Structure formats: structure tokens, C-alpha cells
Amino acid sequence: MSTKNSKVNFYRTKRYDKSNMSSLLNYNFEFDVPPIFHTLLLAIMIMWMLHRWQQSSRLFRLGNKLPGPMALPLVGNSLLILGKKAEDLVKYALDYSEKYGTVVRAWAGPKLVVFLTDANDVEVILNSQIHIDKSPEYRFFKPWLGEGLLISSGEKWRSHRKMIAPTFHINILKSFMGVFNENSKSVVKKLRSEVGKTFDVHDYMSCVTVDILLETAMGITKTTQDAASFDYAMAVMKMCNIIHQRHYKVWLHFDAIFKLTSLFKKQRELLKTIHGLTNKVIKKKKFMYLQNKEKGIIPPTIEELTKIKDTNDSIMEDSAKTLSDTVFKGYRDDLDFNDEQDVGEKKRLAFLDLMIESAQNHTCNISDHEIKEEVDTIMFEGHDTTAAGSSFVLCLLGIHQEIQSKVYDELFEIFGDSDRLVTFADTLQMKYLERVILESLRLYPPVPAIARKLTRDVQIVTNNYIIPAGSTVVIGTFKIHRDPKYHKNPNVFNPDNFLPENTQNRHYYSYIPFSAGPRSCVGRKYALLKLKVLLSTILRNYKTTSEISEDQFVLQADIILKRYDGFKIRIEPRNKNHSNTV
Numbered sequence: 001m002s003t004k005n006s007k008v009n010f011y012r013t014k015r016y017d018k019s020n021m022s023s024l025l026n027y028n029f030e031f032d033v034p035p036i037f038h039t040l041l042l043a044i045m046i047m048w049m050l051h052r053w054q055q056s057s058r059l060f061r062l063g064n065k066l067p068g069p070m071a072l073p074l075v076g077n078s079l080l081i082l083g084k085k086a087e088d089l090v091k092y093a094l095d096y097s098e099k100y101g102t103v104v105r106a107w108a109g110p111k112l113v114v115f116l117t118d119a120n121d122v123e124v125i126l127n128s129q130i131h132i133d134k135s136p137e138y139r140f141f142k143p144w145l146g147e148g149l150l151i152s153s154g155e156k157w158r159s160h161r162k163m164i165a166p167t168f169h170i171n172i173l174k175s176f177m178g179v180f181n182e183n184s185k186s187v188v189k190k191l192r193s194e195v196g197k198t199f200d201v202h203d204y205m206s207c208v209t210v211d212i213l214l215e216t217a218m219g220i221t222k223t224t225q226d227a228a229s230f231d232y233a234m235a236v237m238k239m240c241n242i243i244h245q246r247h248y249k250v251w252l253h254f255d256a257i258f259k260l261t262s263l264f265k266k267q268r269e270l271l272k273t274i275h276g277l278t279n280k281v282i283k284k285k286k287f288m289y290l291q292n293k294e295k296g297i298i299p300p301t302i303e304e305l306t307k308i309k310d311t312n313d314s315i316m317e318d319s320a321k322t323l324s325d326t327v328f329k330g331y332r333d334d335l336d337f338n339d340e341q342d343v344g345e346k347k348r349l350a351f352l353d354l355m356i357e358s359a360q361n362h363t364c365n366i367s368d369h370e371i372k373e374e375v376d377t378i379m380f381e382g383h384d385t386t387a388a389g390s391s392f393v394l395c396l397l398g399i400h401q402e403i404q405s406k407v408y409d410e411l412f413e414i415f416g417d418s419d420r421l422v423t424f425a426d427t428l429q430m431k432y433l434e435r436v437i438l439e440s441l442r443l444y445p446p447v448p449a450i451a452r453k454l455t456r457d458v459q460i461v462t463n464n465y466i467i468p469a470g471s472t473v474v475i476g477t478f479k480i481h482r483d484p485k486y487h488k489n490p491n492v493f494n495p496d497n498f499l500p501e502n503t504q505n506r507h508y509y510s511y512i513p514f515s516a517g518p519r520s521c522v523g524r525k526y527a528l529l530k531l532k533v534l535l536s537t538i539l540r541n542y543k544t545t546s547e548i549s550e551d552q553f554v555l556q557a558d559i560i561l562k563r564y565d566g567f568k569i570r571i572e573p574r575n576k577n578h579s580n581t582v
């Protein structure tokens, strides 16, 4: 029967057979139920079967042994975040963590997500060579970063990590001191226009970070920067913004919906700019490398630049030179400890040059396309993280004036009233500033959570719970860093939390701003060195103040932790004297 006829019959029945109820019922049930009812009935049956199947699955049985909010059939706990604003999510997540403890499960539809905030449980995951796969949410980066280090897995990740980790060796980082200095000076100059005003310092930190990365990752110097590199920098910043939006707007998680939005069109244009420049630079660099090789000019290899030792043990045996080396020593990752020997006259090479060199001399099997993915990854990972990290430090110092005075006194001890550039040896003296940076990364970790996809069951320490294979584990760095078990007055900004006597017996996994274990941040040393040069240069020139106290910060956490209300500060020029006379 056609739809039209069935509708007509339905209404006819109503009009003409009112007196005969039994014939009406018979007539309707057998022939005249509108098709929408059939569809609905079918949908309900399918949903019920799905629900039953889900309930009987191993994931569901094991997952429901973990504490967490009551879940609805099929949608699970998805409705809990529906309609929530990005800036409310941090508070919301913390409330749930308070309510259920250090292990909380949630169902995102059929997907099991387990939140961990106990250092012992976190160690089980991060210290493992097995649980190194990233969660599916990282796929939003794929159009941009491809299979770069951040999202790749398996053998590809292992071999690329082995090649890239040594390019962050301290000897190579030392050769970036000039770039860090030059760009820090340049931002001091730009900040002059903001003296006496309240402004968002993140914009400045973001620009200077991209400029430094253009030079250290791709070898594009300030003098060779052109309109294309400016467009690239802008595109990197805008792409980060699109990915943030995809994370906190649930409907944008679905590719089909995202592709209908104007954001998708924008993303396509931005990626054209980003990939266009990376490809162009790689092509040019490779051509130059081959041309130089023909002339017999061969750049130093990574081994020559770093004098890498053969065994991991010898790396761990090296004595730690800076505070952060001590703090991060327990991570057992593949980043070396400081070696104060200088690289002397050796040429500065950008990460890209080092990768091209490794590919050409066959120490690593990496294609041009893969090099592009790794350069793009470094540009992303190195940008937003350090921009947020440095902005938080400047805001916190604006609030805690007595701590800023101590930082300035230390800098005055090192530099006096001179305007000279920062040397690597100076950075080793900046012990108080280093504590300030580490403490800021504790309270406001730029990467507030890390997610892994489990391919095997894991037994954690808390109640010997089993987290089943197939689930996503989210490690809540923000919350772990504020655990009163490990920090007295955990919500108070106190750089003395990083005095040696306060760190020596602390659980290594209670402080993980750079993650830890085999998949820890490969740029950790780069970031800390750059932050010291950049922040010391700014603080030697300006005093920062903030009208807003910490409890008024409106935090927004998606991939990167930021202030939704903006990183507002005021600055005034320093008289080059001890802080008490400023």
C-alpha cells in the first residue's frame, strides 16, 4: 500500500467508522499503521539489541566495575557535557574527580573512557613500552601532522623517535642560543608599545614562539622571512584554534558534520599555506644539501654534533646539571642530561637540516613526505605549549610580586645593569627562575591531560582494578599536580616546592608536565632553555603586574590549557637596579 493511500484510509476510518470500534481497531492494526510507526519500532528494536549486546560485552562488564556516574543506555554519559561551555569543562571535570576519586569511568556512547589521577596508576601506563598508542581524538591533527611523532605508533614511531630525540641534544640546543636571544630582544622591543596598558601577553608569546621555531625547525631566519613565512605563522596559529574547537564542540567530532562547516573550508586553505611552505623549504634544503655535497661540503652528522654514548645506562649515569635534570631524572626517557662542553665553532643546523642529513647518509630511512610530517609536528608541539607556558609565568609573577622581586634579584646578580645577551652558562645560574617555571608548569600544565588507547588489559594499583583493552585512558595532569599527597598547600603558587629537599622523595609521576616514559615530550630541554632565555630577557626589562588574582582565572582546557579570559597583564620598564629600588 502506498504511503498516500494509507494516510487517506486512516482518516477515512476515523470519519466514517466511529460507531464500530472493533472494526476500526482491526482495520488500523492490520493495514493502516503509518510507516513512521514501523520505522520507529524497528529503530527501538535495533537500539534495544545494541544495548543488550553492549551490556554483554567484556568492555562493558569490566568497565562498569570502575567507579563513575550512572550511564544511560547507548548514549552513556555523553549528555553530561552536552551544551557545556569550553570554559566550564575544567571545573566540571574536577568536580567529578572529587566525587568519584582517582579512577573515574565514563561512557561516551559505547566508548569506555577511564580518567586516572593517581601517580601510581599513571606510572603503570606512562612507563610502559606497550601502552604507547594515542587515543582516536588525536585524529583531528591528521590532516595537518599526518603520521608525525605526536600521533604515529608502532615501528614508524619507534624509528622516527630514535632519529629525532638526538636532534634535541643539548649540544644542538646550545647552538640555538643566538636565535633565542635575538627573538627575545625583538619581543622586548615590540612590548614597548604596551607599556602602561592592560593587554593580552599571549599574542606576543605566540608570535615570538613561531618565529623561533621557523628558524630552529626549518632554518628560516629573520632576514630570510618573507610574506610566505608570515602567512605560515598566522596559519599555524589559526589551525591550532580550529583543532581546539573540534575538541570541545562535540558535534565537530564527526567528520561528516565538520566537513559541512565553514571551519573545514578554512582548514583546507590554512593547510595549503602550511604544507606549501614546508614542502618548498624541504625541496630547497635538499637541493642545497646535494649541491654542497657535490662541492665536497658535508655538514656535521648528528653523531658528530652530539657525541652520543652507546648505551642508555651511560646516559642515565651522567651527572645532572640543572634542577630540571634532577626533577625529570626518574622518567627514564631517551633525553640526555646536560653536557656543558660547548659546540664551539660548529655550525648551527635546524632540525630539518639534521633530518635531511640523516636521510641522505642513510642513518635513517625517512622519506621527504615523512620529514614534512615531522617538521609540521615540531611546529605544532613547540608552539602552543611554550606560548601558554610563558604567558602563565608572566601572569603569575604579575600577581606574586614578592616572587617576581626574587627572580629579578637573581637576574641582577647574573647580569647587573648590563644589556648583554644570555649565555648558556647564565641559564645554569637561573635557579630561582627555573623553580618559578617548574612551579608554573605544575599549577598550569600547558598539556592538561594525556590520552592513550589501550590495546591490552591493564591492572592498575588502585584497588587492583582492570582497565580493559579497547578503552581510552585519560591521564589528568592538572589534577595530579594538585594532589595534596605530594604537595603541601597544592593550590598555592610556591616555587620552593622545587627546592631539592622538597623534590627528592616525591613520586616521579606526581609531576608530569612533559609526560614521562618512552613517549615523553622530546622538546622538553628545548622548551626549558628557550623559556629561560625569553623570560629572563623580558623580566630584565619589564616589571609585570596583574589586576586579576589566580582564583579569577577562567581556565579553558582542551588540548592546551589557556586562560579563556585572556592572559591580561600590565608592564612597566625596569630601572636596572635591585628589585627593592624598582
Ligand code: HEM
Residues within 6 Å of the ligand: 149, 150, 151, 161, 377, 378, 381, 382, 383, 385, 386, 389, 445, 446, 447, 449, 450, 451, 512, 513, 514, 515, 518, 519, 520, 521, 522, 523, 524, 526, 527
Ligand atoms: C612548555 C612546553 C611544552 C610542554 C608542556 C610539552 C608537553 C608535552 C607533552 C605532555 C607531550 C606528550 C603528549 C601526549 O602524549 O599526548 C609532548 C609531546 C611532544 N612534544 Fe612537547 N611540550 C612542550 C614543548 C615542546 C617543544 C618546544 C617541542 C619541539 C620543539 C615539543 C615537541 C614534542 C613532540 C614532537 C612530542 C611527541 C613525542 C612523541 O610522541 O614521541 N614539545 N609534549
